[in-house]
Amino acid sequence: MGAIKRKATPAPAAHIDAPPFKKVLIANRGEIALRVILACKEMGIQTVAVYSEADRNALHVRFADEEVCIGPAPSSKSYLNIPQVIAAAEVTGAEAIHPGYGFLSENAHFVEVCLACGITFIGPSAEIIRRMGNKAQAKATMLEAGVPLMPGSDGLVETVEEALVVAEQIGYPVIVKASAGGGGRGMRICNNAEELPDLYNTARTEAKGAFGDDSVYMEKYLLEPRHIEVQIMGDLFGNVVHLGERECSIQRRHQKLIEESPSAVLTPELRQRICDTAVRAAKAVGYYNAGTIEFLLDKRGDFFFMEMNTRVQVEHPVTELVTGIDIVKEQLRIAAGQKLSFTQAQVVQKGHAIECRINAEDPYKFTPSPGRISALHFPGGPGIRVDTAMHQDAVIPPHYDSMVAKLIAYGADRSEAIARMRRALDTLVIEGIKTTAPLHRRIMDHPDFISGAFSTKWMETFMEEMKHNPAGDPR
Amino acid sequence: MGAIKRKATPAPAAHIDAPPFKKVLIANRGEIALRVILACKEMGIQTVAVYSEADRNALHVRFADEEVCIGPAPSSKSYLNIPQVIAAAEVTGAEAIHPGYGFLSENAHFVEVCLACGITFIGPSAEIIRRMGNKAQAKATMLEAGVPLMPGSDGLVETVEEALVVAEQIGYPVIVKASAGGGGRGMRICNNAEELPDLYNTARTEAKGAFGDDSVYMEKYLLEPRHIEVQIMGDLFGNVVHLGERECSIQRRHQKLIEESPSAVLTPELRQRICDTAVRAAKAVGYYNAGTIEFLLDKRGDFFFMEMNTRVQVEHPVTELVTGIDIVKEQLRIAAGQKLSFTQAQVVQKGHAIECRINAEDPYKFTPSPGRISALHFPGGPGIRVDTAMHQDAVIPPHYDSMVAKLIAYGADRSEAIARMRRALDTLVIEGIKTTAPLHRRIMDHPDFISGAFSTKWMETFMEEMKHNPAGDPR
Amino acid sequence: MSTSRKKSAATKKTPAPRPAAKSTATKPSAPAVKASIQTIGLEEIKSLIALVGREPFQEFEFEAGDMRFRIRKDGPAPVFQAPAAAPIVMAAPAPSPAHHIPSVPAAPQAPADEPGIHYVTSPIVGTFYRSSNPTATPFTSPGDFVKPGQTLCIIEAMKLMNEIESDVAGEVVKVLVENGTPVEYGERLFAVRIG
């Protein structure tokens, strides 16, 4: 096995602003590790890649200035292994660590270890991560900041009588949920007071059987909500701005498949209201770094706080394309103690961007399809951005997530963005593994997608349609 | 050999505007053929690729809806073979032909054949092409339209006395050129009246020896001119707008290597003046389609008409990136008789774009390097556009030009665009052939390039520098 | 135009059957409009003539049922430099084994060739016709013996009828293209068993 290599890097050119860091370690893999490396390269920052034995030939390793093998393939022994990541930063002299998304990115303990070792964590403080990671605490904070929460019971609902009172307060339909629950069990949707008593009792019985705990709580149930999130950025000086919203309603089992910006359904007034609310939410926790506030939006234009992600998001490129702001470079500047390089007034949403996540999965059954990529061609030309760490002959290891590429199309308007995404999917070649590209291609032609008439429930009905029309694969 | 294939294409979706044509044949190969196919796909136009036997496995063939082999590898027997191209349009029922650049794109005869056969040529009329293709006629037209021409003798200069008078009128330095000349022979640069008689006579003697013709003419000689060109677009209704300028001074033997927009040296006033002049020039010939007016700019801000290109330019992407306008799609609309889809006021230059032409050549000796691409990775991420028809295992045939890809970097400003181009070149992998990528990488680090202090002569001095510092290859 | 198509003579080095280009004054008829127009009146003919007059055609032939007419204009010569008056007769390209023309990659999808079988391929892009007009008998059919220079078919391109000649002697064993369908450069038209 090879020793830690230091590669020759061109001397930083005179005109570049002093880089915010000399050397940054990227504690991640795949496309996001490469994305951070690209940002560092643009800023004249030296990069250290860490990798597991399964990723020896990965592009993030190839393109970093230095590389350190930190463990065997399983994440728990490599990318999630805090002492190994820290030791890699120490032996290479990296001043800061960018966590990407996933892995250690929202691990408050890791942030504390970085701090203790004198390494800058490129993200918010451990305290902010803890506060927003704890659902109850996050909700309490948001309530205080005047951010709308999903109406619901104040804790557990002990009796049918109480359930009826709560339902009357928050309005039907309501959902009764097992507090120990998950996976839809111990969960009942009620449309009116008549059916509530029976459904309440069934939910409790089912919860008891499934989890050994029959305690339930209640929330308002949105029939066809949209997932709208707001990208925010804050610095250490208390400045917080938003970069507009992203529409992420095309999702399957809470896994986003397609994201776009702007949303096709927000009026300028509603957009302003949601974005202002997100800024208020971020300011309430003294937020700094890139962050995302996720909301559910109902048909009447009411929106409710879901959660905050305290890291760069998979779908950040759509926001970068419509605003022209490089979110990852801004993260690096913020972590180095610089002020935000732009004001709210300078953030302008222009054009439309759509991202399709291309996963190594069967496009209809979603079973993972790891393996070797025998032929590869990524689309290019106007308005297409590809974020990927794949290459021909790359082997997709079974140990990590299945995303192989993000295909992002930009156009002057939504119609041009869709047209470009279609032809990008038509000129994408990935052979040797199955991918979700054909699924995306079908969605791009679907009247609901084209008209923007979809909710977070849409993929379910779409998959049903597909079952009855499996032959319509346009590829 | 396979028959003409018709591939299944998804039905055009409801929301797309009626496509300007039903079916377009692309009379070209390589990246520009693919570029036109992408534009057609976005507009719902069916595409027909033509190809020579050497291009059987090319991507423009793979991604077109139909494909017709039109001849053996040599261009003269395939891509330049007018009857074969026309016959391919006839048998496939293509209504229009997009010529790309090079090959038949500025062939007035071909335009006439298209007309005679009832096929729309996507470009200007044969008459316009003839007029702008003939140097004397183009100059006369420009003079009439008040476009500044390079000061010079009115025809041949017969005697030393006449030479001295002309030189006095146009100002030193002047250049004496053999009217039959080329390649620098029979050419003399004179800085003052004292050296003129001798140099004038030497030029004539050399011209006589080299070409058997000692007639010479004179022009003003610009010491370190810059190549500035203006992208214009006109429609059949007499509307002509400009899309700003491109700086193309980084060239070697009149072959452009790097192009950018905007130019780093134009003041807003000068930009306005050059662009207005270009629009005037295009209006003077009743121009329609995309076109480029090339100027030489001297150090004092004077500029002189060089020539007009009546087709889409290799470097059109830099303009597309800073204006957000899709030039190829606009060409298709114009040819179908639609009005320009934007006004001059709607054209806004935003940000900065740089293009590097990656050629299959030795980066220092420029000897062609055809062959098989054994490994390939194109850079992605924010601000990078790649226009290419290459793929891993592609074989670059020796019959055609050596450009394998256009790497285009976009940034909020020139500094960000340069930084992105650097990291794009650093993450570009092309194995199996030599390319000019390392040369571009060095130029991106050169203080002259960074400061914008270069002229069309700059590559000569840069290549000299390289000879003395061949080891400095940053890759 | 015609020279660039006489591929076989120029590129062959072995003493293989070498068809000579020949000129002929006989003009095969244009492909007939084979639609359901079985009868046509004087007014229709007049309107066709007027239409042809407006179009930049040099020549126009029409045939329907028993009727057949032809228009030829003496206007400006057509802009492309082709002998407009006479059809071009050309030879099919000779077989070109890879070692003769190394710049042409072997077609990867070509099936393994049967020994003794020669394929007559199309030297141009156009529409393939087996006979000089729809009512005529085909130039050749399976079982016929052909000799070099013998016309095998017509390929129409740019309103011109191009006779394609055999470049070998032998028995036609198969016609590989349907009458009236487009063919591309190099496409196999006939399989001929040499001998």
Next chain:
Amino acid sequence: MSTSRKKSAATKKTPAPRPAAKSTATKPSAPAVKASIQTIGLEEIKSLIALVGREPFQEFEFEAGDMRFRIRKDGPAPVFQAPAAAPIVMAAPAPSPAHHIPSVPAAPQAPADEPGIHYVTSPIVGTFYRSSNPTATPFTSPGDFVKPGQTLCIIEAMKLMNEIESDVAGEVVKVLVENGTPVEYGERLFAVRIG
């Protein structure tokens, strides 16, 4: 933390040498600054002490020529849950042929291994030291015979000294890493001829 490093014990299935983790109270010194500072005055020492005081170091040792000093702070314990006072002793990973851990691809750049030679590899990322402190003799040198469980070197990571033990018995034939240089996970440290 220490459990995740005891790779050999957890993953081995064959009855191979299985070193036990052991604890030791002796703390090896930190690596010396081996630069060209041959003499150093009181002022320099003071400034070094001040510097170290500001940094979040637990311990600092310095050595130049005859001089040697060491600083140790009793500040707040580091936030990570590691036994800060004692170094962690861990076993080197046992040889892991591909059929035992198929998820780990064979390193493509590894040269063909000499038969009978076993490589002791690093179970962690850190800085490699051959001895417990700069003046001490190396734990092992070429020619030495080692047995399973014997300490071969120290790897420093996160200010902790981790003793690396041999997982085989045999003769050390080569030390593959320079003293004081960084090593990564899986990097070969010693070549041992088994026997």
